Amino acid sequence: MKKIKTTTDATLVKSYIDGNEEALSKLINRHQQRIYNFIFSKVFDRDITEDIFQDTFIKVIRTLKRGKYNEEGKFLPWVMRIAHNLVIDHFRKSNRMPKFENKGDFNIFSVLKDEKLDAEKLMVKDQIENDVRNLIQELPEDQMEVLIMRIYKDMSFKEISERTNVSINTALGRMRYALINLRKVIEKHNIVLTN
């Protein structure tokens, strides 16, 4: 049987830090597909993937050259974490900035949006609030009572305990179980409560 000897990531990293540029080429070549596909699976855009992939390795190179790398033996998870953080940064930025796609004929409404008048969002929000109200009705009486007082009436647990003639701890426990039970119903029915 043919024995294949491969250099470990840790060895390549050390070699690169010592000045062997070829080691970086090997590391990139070894992991490029996995990292690239990971990024693409999140952003679904080749150009953005390319940018994030490049930024990921720029960070890797700078960290290694500065001698700040200290996760010997865990090179790939470390790079994946950098890529993951950059993907999150990308989504944060793209949420803040209005997206303008130049398709020839300029439409001002593709870049201007009045959040307050978004009828669709309002309808979805109303629907979600209705659904949550219906879900709350499914809870046991004592849990429902505490949850309504806390969330809808904005009462403190001290006030709730006085109103329901139970200790604060009991009120807290009921609230906790109310939330646990709500989550169970939501998971059981695969309900997505996001706008």
Place this chain on the structure above:
Amino acid sequence: MAKLYLNQSPNKKVENLEPRKETIAFLLNYSKALNVVETKNKKTFETILN
């Protein structure tokens, strides 16, 4: 219950993709050009050589 929402996930298939050759070449050149200098007070400076 009034309405159940379906959990819709983007069910797109990810092929085996690779970065462009230009990107890899850029990274390797960037690495060769990058020079990190450490000063006496443990501060580092980065310089890009041509």
